[in-house]
Amino acid sequence: MTDRSVKTPRRTRADGDRTKQLILDTAVRLATVEGLDGLTIGKLANATAVSKSGVYAHFDSKQDLQLATVENARKLFVDVVVVPALRDEGLERLTGLCEMFLSYVEQRTLPGGCFFAAAASELGGRAGPLRELVATNQRDWIGLLSAAASQAVTNQQLRSDTDVAGLVFELNAIVISANTGFILHDDPVIISRARSAIERVLDAAKPT
Secondary structure (H helix, E strand, O other): OHHHHHHHHHHHHHHHHHHHHHHHHHHHHHHHHHOHHHOOHHHHHHHHOOOHHHHHOOOOOHHHHHHHHHHHHHHHHHHHHHHHHOOOOHHHHHHHHHHHHHHHHHOOOOOOOOHHHHHHHHHOOOOOHHHHHHHHHHHHHHHHHHHHHHHHHHOOOOOOOOOHHHHHHHHHHHHHHHHHHHHHHOOHHHHHHHHHHHHHHHHHHOOO
16 A cells, blocks of 8 residues: 555656657647647647647646747757767768758658748747747757857868858758758658758868
8 A cells, every 4th residue: 555655656747747748749740740830739639649638737828838849849859960960070060960950851750841940930920939949949050050160160171261150051051941842842862962062062161
């Protein structure tokens, strides 16, 4: 009797955490197709086989659900795209970040491609905490690319007169364009072209 009373709360909390994570993982996938505004308790309940009341119990409001979904998408992006590239430094890290982004799209980690590309298109014209959270994640991504490019300049892997901001703009434009094209047309050639374009841009910035 005593053992059961001790273990049950722990098991309940663990089950609750697993259920919430399942809901959020599902929400991230759905949001890339339906949009953040398209997330509803009903759709999440159907997709997760969790009751509507069970889904609702984890979030105070729709905005709370949306914000938690963005945070969960950030964690996924960091785990899949950022962390593997951090093993390297400078030019290798910069190349790795771009390659892991393309792989993230190519492998259809999410059905609608990059979560943040989709969210930026959906929320770009709005104001509020949801837009700001998505914008913060985009700034962080650009910051990672910029730091790697700057280190590559310091390491003399890129020319000393490299316009880091301009270079990063080009690289980001390539991967975002590849995301849009690949998801729209389901054509792997688009990813191959993006890889070639990244290589050309970086080769042009290398010392002669």
